[in-house]
Structure formats: C-alpha cells, structure tokens
Amino acid sequence: MNKQIEIMAPAGSYESLMAALQGRADSIYFGIEQLNMRAKAANNFTFDDLEKIAEICNSNNVRSYLTLNTIIYDHDLSLMKRIVDKAKAAGITAVIASDQAVINYASSISFEVHISTQTNVTNLETIKFFSHFADVMVLARELSLIQVKSITDGIKKENITGPSGNLVEIEIFAHGALCMAVSGKCYLSLHTNNSSANRGACVQNCRRTYEVKDEEGNELLIDNEYIMSPKDLCTIGFIDDIINAGVKVLKIEGRGRAPEYVKTVTECYREAADAYLDGTYSKEKIEGWNKKLATVYNRGFWDGYYLGQELGEWSEGHGSQATTRKKFLGQGVKYFPKINIAEFKIETHSLSVGDNVIITGPTTGVIEMVIKELRVDDKSVEKVEKGINFSTPIDQIIRPSDKLYKVVEAE
Amino acid sequence: MIRITHQREKCIGCNYCVEIAYDRWRMSKKDGKCTLIEGKNKKGFFTAVVGDDEYIANVNAAKACPVKIIKVEKVK
Numbered sequence: 063m064n065k066q067i068e069i070m071a072p073a074g075s076y077e078s079l080m081a082a083l084q085g086r087a088d089s090i091y092f093g094i095e096q097l098n099m100r101a102k103a104a105n106n107f108t109f110d111d112l113e114k115i116a117e118i119c120n121s122n123n124v125r126s127y128l129t130l131n132t133i134i135y136d137h138d139l140s141l142m143k144r145i146v147d148k149a150k151a152a153g154i155t156a157v158i159a160s161d162q163a164v165i166n167y168a169s170s171i172s173f174e175v176h177i178s179t180q181t182n183v184t185n186l187e188t189i190k191f192f193s194h195f196a197d198v199m200v201l202a203r204e205l206s207l208i209q210v211k212s213i214t215d216g217i218k219k220e221n222i223t224g225p226s227g228n229l230v231e232i233e234i235f236a237h238g239a240l241c242m243a244v245s246g247k248c249y250l251s252l253h254t255n256n257s258s259a260n261r262g263a264c265v266q267n268c269r270r271t272y273e274v275k276d277e278e279g280n281e282l283l284i285d286n287e288y289i290m291s292p293k294d295l296c297t298i299g300f301i302d303d304i305i306n307a308g309v310k311v312l313k314i315e316g317r318g319r320a321p322e323y324v325k326t327v328t329e330c331y332r333e334a335a336d337a338y339l340d341g342t343y344s345k346e347k348i349e350g351w352n353k354k355l356a357t358v359y360n361r362g363f364w365d366g367y368y369l370g371q372e373l374g375e376w377s378e379g380h381g382s383q384a385t386t387r388k389k390f391l392g393q394g395v396k397y398f399p400k401i402n403i404a405e406f407k408i409e410t411h412s413l414s415v416g417d418n419v420i421i422t423g424p425t426t427g428v429i430e431m432v433i434k435e436l437r438v439d440d441k442s443v444e445k446v447e448k449g450i451n452f453s454t455p456i457d458q459i460i461r462p463s464d465k466l467y468k469v470v471e472a473e
Numbered sequence: 474m475i476r477i478t479h480q481r482e483k484c485i486g487c488n489y490c491v492e493i494a495y496d497r498w499r500m501s502k503k504d505g506k507c508t509l510i511e512g513k514n515k516k517g518f519f520t521a522v523v524g525d526d527e528y529i530a531n532v533n534a535a536k537a538c539p540v541k542i543i544k545v546e547k548v549k
Contacts, residue, residue: 096506102485102539102540
C-alpha cells in the first residue's frame with residue numbers, strides 16, 4: 063500500500079467494493095444500518111455484512127472505514143454503541159464520526175476514529191481539539207488550498223499528534239458531488255419533506271430547478287435555473303497542488319453511485335497520485351483522465367473552493383452529464399473455466415461484435431471490455447437479439463449474479 | 474377500526490412517530506428503529522388493527538414519516 067497518498071473510494075454495495083479494489087483504492091468507506099449519511103439509499107449494508115467487508119478488505123490489504131456520521135439522538139446511543147463494538151470486533155480499521163457521542167465512545171474503546179467533514183473542521187485549534195480522539199481528519203469542503211496548507215504546516219510545526227502518536231493526517235474530498243450547504247449541514251430536505259439530510263435522508267431539493275419571484279410575482283431573471291445544484295468536484299487537474307498542501311488522504315464521494323463509476327474514478331485518481339509521485343504528472347495525462355472521468359456519472363465539473371473561488375458554479379442540467387450511458391442487456395448464466403468462455407442471456411435490446419460492454423457483480427466487481435466474438439449454439443454470429451443465450455471469451459469468471467450492460471454514447 | 478402498517482426494515486429511526494403517536498409507537502433500544510406496538514410481522518410488514526380514536530395521531534405520524542413507510546387505513 064502506498065503510504066504517501068491514500069486514495070479512499072466509496073463502497074455502497076459489494077459491486078462497488080470490488081470495483082474500488084480493482085481501481086487500486088488504498089481504503090474504502092461504507093455505512094451500515096441507519097446511522098450514516100446514505101441511510102435512505104436502496105442498498106445499504108447491514109450488521110451481517112461487517113465481517114465479510116472486513117475480511118475482503120484485510121485480505122486485499124485495504125483499509126476499511128465505517129461511516130457513522132449522522133446527528134445522534136439519545137435513542138440512537140445503544141445502536142451506535144452496538145455498531146462501533148461490532149465494527150471493532152469484525153476488524154474494520156476505523157469509524158468516521160461527526161457526533162461527539164460516536165467520537166467519545168469509539169475513542170473510549172480504543173477504536174480508531176476519523177473526523178467526518180460534517181464536523182466542519184476549518185482551523186488548527188479545532189485540529190488540536192480533535193487530536194485527543196482522532197488520527198485522521200477530513201477538512202471542511204469550503205477551505206482553499208492555502209488554508210489547507212496552513213493547517214498541515216501547523217500540524218508539523220506544533221507536532222500535533224493523534225492517539226496513535228503519529229502526526230494528525232489531513233484528508234479532503236477530491237472528487238464527486240458537492241452540495242450547497244456548509245459542510246452538508248442542510249435544512250431544506252427536512253423543511254420540505256420532514257426528511258433530514260443530517261440523518262442520511264436527504265431528498266436532494268438542491269438538484270431541482272427553481273424560479274425566483276418577489277412578493278408581487280415579478281420573476282427574477284437568472285441565467286441558470288439550477289441555482290442550488292453545484293457541479294461535481296474534480297481535482298485531478300491540480301492534484302499536485304493538493305499533495306503539496308500536505309494532504310495525505312484523497313476521498314472520492316459516491317456511495318450512491320454505480321460500480322463502474324467507483325472503478326473509473328478510483329483508477330484515475332490512483333494513477334494521478336502515482337504520476338505525481340514518480341514525476342510523470344503531465345498536461346496530456348490530465349486531459350486523458352478528464353476524458354475518462356467524463357464518461358461516468360457527473361453533473362459537469364468544477365474545482366470546488368480549493369483554488370480560491372469565484373462563487374459556486376451551478377449545474378446545467380438535472381442528473382448526469384456523462385458522455386456515456388449504460389443499457390442493461392441481461393445476466394450471466396454460466397462460466398466454463400477450462401476454455402475461458404462465459405455464457406450470458408440477453409433479456410432486452412441486442413448486442414453486436416465490437417460493442418463496448420460493462421459487467422458488474424457483487425463478487426466480480428466491474429469488467430469493461432469490447433465484444434470480439436459472439437457465439438450462439440456454437441456458431442459464430444455478428445449480432446445477438448433479445449431472448450437469446452450467447453457465449454463469448456472472457457478471462458475472468460462470470461457468475462449468475464453478474465449483470466451485463468452495453469455502453470452507449472449519451473444522447 | 475383502523476389498520477396501521479409499518480415497513481420496519483426501511484425505518485431510519487427518526488423518532489417522529491413516537492413523538493406524534495406515543496401510544497402506538499416505541500423506539501427499540503436494540504436496533505434504533507421504531508416499533509409498532511402490538512404489530513404482527515408478515516414478511517417485514519408489521520400490522521396492527523386498532524380503534525378509530527387512534528386515527529388522527531397515526532395519520533399525522535404517517536405524514537411526518539420521512540421515509541413514508543407507515544400506512545393508515547380505515548377498515549370495517
């Protein structure tokens with residue numbers, strides 16, 4: 063594992079977890095049950111997944127962090143303690159916390175604590191305060207790199223160490239969704255839907271279009287109706303400045319995003335960090351990564367606040383502006399390991415030789431490939447239609463839990 | 474009579490229903506999710522048939538539920 067720069071990937075499902083490993087993440091973060099910021103997500107891990115996640119991560123030499131960073135009420139305390147106890151026993155590396163209840167409890171049982179961005183850490187004194195509990199702290203997303211550097215310099219100068227005795231490490235968000243609220247502390251979703259963003263149940267009001275009218279009904283002219291939806295953060299073009307600012311951990315947002323997103327983004331940032339470290343970070347490479355990053359889900363990119371900013375840049379549309387989309391085709395049927403052939407069934411649409419496909423699955427992770435050969439009933443064909451089983455050579459094992467998608471240009 | 478249904482698995486433990494319809498809901502200390510008192514479990518959906526006097530409180534609880542997993546209907 064690269065100790066110098068840690069790339070941390072989101073794992074909202076086993077598919078994404080495997081994708082993060084394939085993208086060469088140094089660490090992954092995930093949530094279980096309801097006390098995490100994606101409590102409302104369709105596929106959330108549960109208690110029963112803790113051991114398996116720890117086992118997968120430990121055997122791949124990847125650190126695993128459990129997010130437990132919602133607001134905590136009294137009635138959550140016993141569940142919170144159960145989760146922390148079980149995570150520690152299962153061999154999870156650390157807990158990412160924002161509420162003092164979690165920070166204090168995890169620290170009291172000597173379980174490694176990381177301070178979540180929700181805590182809004184913006185200065186050196188706050189770092190000193192949390193250094194009694196935590197070795198890694200995620201800074202507020204609103205800081206400029208000059209402010210970040212002043213904090214990391216201060217840590218070295220004043221020798222601020224965490225419980226492990228090592229200097230406190232600074233983590234920042236490197237890529238993914240931003241929201242309009244300061245450190246995610248947003249009241250909109252609670253106000254409109256009784257659904258608190260700070261309990262992981264954000265309904266994403268900020269992603270919709272709005273008109274602004276005064277009390278007399280006069281509409282304020284605004285150039286962009288998505289006045290509250292920031293573009294996605296992308297820092298790959300100035301990762302050198304970030305590393306020079308003393309940041310040790312780069313976090314990729316996206317526990318709600320698809321596995322191929324996780325793989326692509328993790329891979330790009332791993333390559334970029336490595337390129338910086340071995341002196342090959344270049345304009346051409348940045349262009350290549352930017353192109354690749356644009357192929358997966360995004361709301362358009364901007365630099366966040368790191369470079370000191372004109373005000374926020376707002377998204378130009380609802381949902382993704384990715385240059386490609388995936389279309390579901392069907393599922394894996396069988397794999398013949400001796401001859402490296404996989405059988406799939408096409409349930410919808412069609413597939414031709416030369417098509418780009420993505421295969422995702424809870425054990426498989428993500429496979430991206432070009433179809434070179436299609437066989438139906440042992441005969442080579444150019445195209446396979448809906449309802450047909452076909453086989454194709456693949457050197458990785460395909461399982462019935464795997465889903466097959468065709469990658470198409472976005473319209 | 475009214476029938477209250479709770480899809481408990483999706484509960485995020487916000488505690489609204491307990492605060493609004495205290496006689497019918499409790500917070501579980503064990504898993505931090507709300508429990509429908511006297512609810513019978515059928516494939517993850519907990520159901521209780523109770524008197525009309527509880528209608529208003531439980532309709533309000535259903536309205537407040539952020540994940541919309543409480544259903545209240547009148548039955549004969």
